[in-house]
Amino acid sequence: MKTPQALLPLIEDGVIDEVLRPLKSGKEAAVYVVRSGDDIRCAKVYKDSAHRSFQQRVQYQEGRKVRGSREARAMGKATKYGRKQQEQAWKNTEVDALYQLLEAGVRVPQPYGYFHGVLVMELVTDAEGLSAPRLGEVELSADTAREYHGVLVRQVVRMLCSGLIHGDLSAYNVLVAPDGPIVIDFPQVVSASGNNAARAMLLRDVNNLTAHLGRWAPELFDTWYGEEMWAMFEAGELRPDSELTGEFEPDESEVDLDSIRQSINDAREEALIRQQGREAAEDD
Secondary structure, three states, X not given: XXXXXXXXXXXXXXXXXXXXXXXXXXXXXXXXXXXXXXXXXXXXEEOOXXXXXXXXXXXXXXXXXXXXXXXXXXXXXXXXXXXXXXXXXXXXXXXXXXHHHHHOOOOOOOEEEEEOOEEEEEOOEOOOOOEOOEHHHOOOOHHHHHXXXXXXXXXXXXXXXOOEEOOOOXXXXXXEEOOEEEEOOOOXXXXXXXXXXXXXXXXXXXXXXXXHHOOOOHHHHHOXXXXXXXXXXXXXXXXXXXXXXXXXXXXXOOOOHHHHHHHHHHHHHHHHHHHXXXXXXXXX
């Protein structure tokens, strides 16, 4: 295939040797399967802001650290330089998050570096060595759905303990490897302690997983893992190995239980819309 322009500098620098094929393309980035020596990896090419349409970006960026005072001032004033720095910071976020989460024991792809605006990382494969499917693309038994739900809830806990929330977690940001699910796509990762919407995003992430996996194991709909882990996090009691029950007794004077449970149904509908949108984007 013709080498994409964005990957030519990586070939010239010897980071990769060959582009084998496109893997997927969405509104945020295009991913390619590449060869680096004897290793097969993937390269994520981020699209320019003019070609992306990620909504409510400001909400996701709240609480993120900026590396320099000059950059922070420019980003705050939305100058041309500031917009450029904001765009670069958006791309750097996923790279930084992958290294941080890998160290925290979260099941994410192994990053191999960030070169010329391109993230090179592990290609997650299935048992036959082909690109692993997304969780939203596979049929599951009830037992497997329960197992995957338990694994993914634990990944969310580990993320939260490291101070991060995925912010866009769904069955289409999870790959199914032979040894279980692996979480991907972190450009919109949220600061757990510095973002006012952190709790809402955490609950949405967990509800998205519950809505999808509950299709095979309906008893998952009666669990409250998101609420339980957030309460423990706020109390300073959450640990990577904290035992969760899925049970939670909210303060009914402050919480609309019907609205909370409705969020699972909303998450299910949102997952369907996301699937249709991704399929349409991949067909373009």
